[in-house]
Every structure is written in structure tokens, then in C-alpha cells.
Amino acid sequence: MRDLYHEQLDAISDRLVEMTRLVSSAMSRATTALLDADLKLAEIVIEADVAVDEVQRALEESALQLMARQQPVAGDLRTIVASLRMSADLERMGDLAAHIARVARRRYPASVVPPELRSTILQMGHVAERIVTKAGSVIARKDVEVALELPHDDDEMDKLHRELYRTILSPDWKYGVETAVDVSLCGRYYERYADHAVSAANLVVFLVTGDWAAGETEPVG
Amino acid sequence: MRDLYHEQLDAISDRLVEMTRLVSSAMSRATTALLDADLKLAEIVIEADVAVDEVQRALEESALQLMARQQPVAGDLRTIVASLRMSADLERMGDLAAHIARVARRRYPASVVPPELRSTILQMGHVAERIVTKAGSVIARKDVEVALELPHDDDEMDKLHRELYRTILSPDWKYGVETAVDVSLCGRYYERYADHAVSAANLVVFLVTGDWAAGETEPVG
Numbered sequence: 290m291r292d293l294y295h296e297q298l299d300a301i302s303d304r305l306v307e308m309t310r311l312v313s314s315a316m317s318r319a320t321t322a323l324l325d326a327d328l329k330l331a332e333i334v335i336e337a338d339v340a341v342d343e344v345q346r347a348l349e350e351s352a353l354q355l356m357a358r359q360q361p362v363a364g365d366l367r368t369i370v371a372s373l374r375m376s377a378d379l380e381r382m383g384d385l386a387a388h389i390a391r392v393a394r395r396r397y398p399a400s401v402v403p404p405e406l407r408s409t410i411l412q413m414g415h416v417a418e419r420i421v422t423k424a425g426s427v428i429a430r431k432d433v434e435v436a437l438e439l440p441h442d443d444d445e446m447d448k449l450h451r452e453l454y455r456t457i458l459s460p461d462w463k464y465g466v467e468t469a470v471d472v473s474l475c476g477r478y479y480e481r482y483a484d485h486a487v488s489a490a491n492l493v494v495f496l497v498t499g500d501w502a503a504g505e506t507e508p509v510g
Numbered sequence: 511m512r513d514l515y516h517e518q519l520d521a522i523s524d525r526l527v528e529m530t531r532l533v534s535s536a537m538s539r540a541t542t543a544l545l546d547a548d549l550k551l552a553e554i555v556i557e558a559d560v561a562v563d564e565v566q567r568a569l570e571e572s573a574l575q576l577m578a579r580q581q582p583v584a585g586d587l588r589t590i591v592a593s594l595r596m597s598a599d600l601e602r603m604g605d606l607a608a609h610i611a612r613v614a615r616r617r618y619p620a621s622v623v624p625p626e627l628r629s630t631i632l633q634m635g636h637v638a639e640r641i642v643t644k645a646g647s648v649i650a651r652k653d654v655e656v657a658l659e660l661p662h663d664d665d666e667m668d669k670l671h672r673e674l675y676r677t678i679l680s681p682d683w684k685y686g687v688e689t690a691v692d693v694s695l696c697g698r699y700y701e702r703y704a705d706h707a708v709s710a711a712n713l714v715v716f717l718v719t720g721d722w723a724a725g726e727t728e729p730v731g
Contacts, residue, residue, distance in 0.1 A: 352591075353584070353587060353588060353591060356577065357587050360581045363578040366574060366577050367574060370570075370573075373594070374594075377595070377598065454691075457687060457691060458691070462687055466678060466687055467679050469687045469690060470690055470691060470694045474695075474698065
């Protein structure tokens with residue numbers, strides 16, 4: 290049987306996993322809203338971001354209470370502090386999904402994504418969902434094996450991001466400056482989203498393997 | 511006379527202030543590198559970012575040791591956890607300054623900033639430096655009064671950011687898609703830089719006034 294202390298530690302981990310689910314769903318819907326110029330869906334994503342912030346706040350509060358009342362040993366302390374960092378990553382991922390929804394909303398009823406880029410954006414959305422889902426498994430099961438796949442997925446995101454820039458900057462681009470700027474910003478949001486997911490998963494790896502305070506990834510752009 | 515425990519707490523705060531100095535200098539140089547197409551300066555900024563990361567790492571290590579060994583009371587614990595969040599904000603600000611330097615380097619020997627936007631970019635650089643310098647005072651002296659000025663400075667940054675977009679998206683824009691994309695990315699980096707500085711300063715306010723876990727700002731873009 291687990292004691293209260295370890296139950297509370299587990300509850301923090303559960304909240305992180307819940308956050309991965311929320312921001313995965315947000316990104317999936319934001320991608321659809323962007324591709325289909327769906328105003329209603331975009332607004333749902335923007336409004337739903339409050340829920341992510343609330344889970345993060347609750348997580349922070351329990352983490353602080355746990356640290357203050359239970360005086361955890363060094364190892365558990367690292368876990369709790371790392372959880373706070375992961376929650377900040379996940380909260381930011383929610384913001385980034387909402388940013389994509391905001392671009393869709395701003396350009397409605399026009400569509401932001403020209404036909405040449407639909408497939409790239411769709412793939413960026415899929416890679417984003419795959420990465421955050423894997424990050425969720427890594428957090429839930431302390432699964433270092435799955436975490437090792439993430440740099441590969443992140444490379445795929447970077448590749449798609451470069452592909453997007455190549456299309457925008459090619460002499461054939463005929464959609465003007467505003468669309469170029471909007472699409473490049475969305476590209477950056479997808480890439481940062483993936484970076485934060487990788488960073489959260491890396492923190493689990495460093496907790497398990499003992500190498501602390503790395504786990505930052507920095508994109509090409 | 512202060513005891514070792516409080517000396518260690520102060521040392522964490524000193525490291526945060528040192529980080530504000532480093533990222534302020536980085537942003538100042540990055541702006542110059544961008545405006546003058548100065549490759550050498552851009553490379554200095556990019557290389558110097560390692561120093562910011564090192565201070566953050568040292569800060570995290572001392573924070574964890576302090577928490578593990580001294581078992582701080584609830585109030586001090588909040589201060590330490592908030593310091594970790596601030597250090598993450600400041601570390602990110604270093605990244606953003608380096609991103610601006612990378613844009614300058616990528617386009618060298620061409621200049622990224624067309625004449626029409628030199629003044630806007632220069633002002634964004636100045637507002638960024640002003641905000642981070644004020645954030646440094648807020649952290650060093652727990653100065654809530656100065657913190658109250660920051661939303662105003664941040665509004666000024668948002669205004670400049672909107673001005674930049676208006677210029678890029680006006681029918682008179684004659685610098686093509688690549689420059690539009692580069693300039694808009696730089697605009698976003700300045701704006702995020704300011705957001706992180708405001709967020710760090712807000713954490714001090716919440717520590718002093720007791721309202722925890724807010725202190726997030728979200729930009730217009």
C-alpha cells in the first residue's frame with residue numbers, strides 16, 4: 290500500500306499526463322481549424338486553454354504544499370522541481386496551440402494555408418500530436434526507451450519546418466507577404482511545441498539516469 | 511549578521527540579477543548586429559549565450575541543494591521555486607537575443623532591416639533593454655513600485671510590434687517575402703523577450719504580495 294506522501298507525488302505525475310492530453314487535443318483541433326478555416330473550432334481551442342492553465346496552477350500548489358509539509362528527500366525534491374518545469378513546458382504548449390487557432394480566427398473566412406502547404410501543415414500537426422503523446426507515455430511510465438525516439442520525431446518536425454520555409458521563399462510563391470508571415474509564424478509555433486514536448490520528456494530521462502539540468506533543445510530557426 | 515542559509519538565498523537572487531545583466535547586454539548587441547549587419551558581433555552574441563545557460567545551471571543546483579539540506583519554511587520555498595521560474599525566463603531571453611543574432615548572421619552581408627523599419631527595430635531593442643533592466647531592479651531590491659511600470663513598457667513593445675506588422679503588410683512593402691518573414695520573426699523574438707522579463711518581475715510581485723501562480727503575460731500576436 291502506498292502512503293499519502295507517495296500518493297501525492299503520483300497525483301502530480303497524473304496531472305502532468307492530463308496536461309499532455311489537453312494540449313494534444315488542443316493541437317489536433319488547432320490544426321483542423323487552421324486547415325479548414327473553422328472559426329468555431331478555433332474559438333473552442335482558444336477558450337479551452339484556460340483549463341490547461343488551471344491544471345498547471347493546481348499542480349504548482351500541490352507541489353509547493355508537498356515540499357513544505359513533507360520535506361522530501363533530495364531525489365523526490367528533484368522529481369517535484371522537474372515536474373514544475375514540465376508543467377511550464379506543457380502550459381506553453383497549450384499557448385502555442387491557441388496561437389495557431391488565433392491565426393486561423395484572424396484570417397477567417399479566408400484560409401491561411403495555401404494548397405501547396407496543406408500537406409506540410411497536416412504533417413506538422415501529426416508529428417506534434419505524436420511527440421506529445423509519446424511525452425505523455427514517458428511521464429506516465431518513466432519510459433526512457435520511448436524518450437529516446439523523440440529526437441528523431443523532433444528532427445522530422447525540423448525537416449517539415451525547413452520544407453515550409455523553402456516553399457514560402459521559393460520564386461513560385463504567389464500568396465503574398467501576409468500569408469507568408471502567418472504561415473511562417475504557425476511553423477514556428479509547431480516547432481516550439483515539439484521542442485517543449487521533447488524538453489519535458491528529457492527531464493524524465495535525466496531524473497531516471499541522474500544527469501540533471503540539461504534537457505533543453507534549441508531549434509534551427 | 512546573516513547566517514549561511516540566508517547568504518545562500520541571497521546568492522540565488524544575485525545570480526538572477528547577473529542573468530538580467532547578461533541577457534540585457536546580449537539583446538543590446540544583437541540589435542546592433544541586426545541593424546548594422548555586423549557578423550562578428552552576431553557571433554559574439556551567439557557564443558556568449560553559453561554563459562547564461564551556465565549561470566542558470568549553477569542557480570538550479572544551489573536551489574536544489576538549499577531545499578534538500580536546509581528544509582526551508584513555506585515562504586522561502588516559494589521564493590526558491592519562483593527563482594527557478596525566473597531563471598527559466600531569463601535563460602529563454604538569452605536564447606531569443608541569440609535568435610536575433612542568428613537572423614543577422616544568416617543574412618550577412620545583406621542587412622535584414624530595411625530603412626523604413628530601422629527606427630522601429632531600434633526602439634524595440636531599447637524597450638527590451640529598459641524592461642530587462644527594470645526587471646533586474648525588481649529582483650535585486652524586491653521593488654514592487656518599479657514592477658508596476660512594466661506593463662506600460664510592455665504595451666509600448668506591443669505597439670511597436672503592431673507598427674512593424676503594419677509596415678510589412680502595407681501595399682508599399684517592396685522588400686519581398688524573405689525579409690518580411692525574417693523581420694516578423696525578429697519582431698516576435700523582441701516581444702517574447704519582453705514578455706519573459708515582465709513574467710520574471712511579476713513573480714517578485716506575487717512573492718511580495720502573496721498572490722502566487724499568476725504572472726503570465728500573453729502577447730497579441
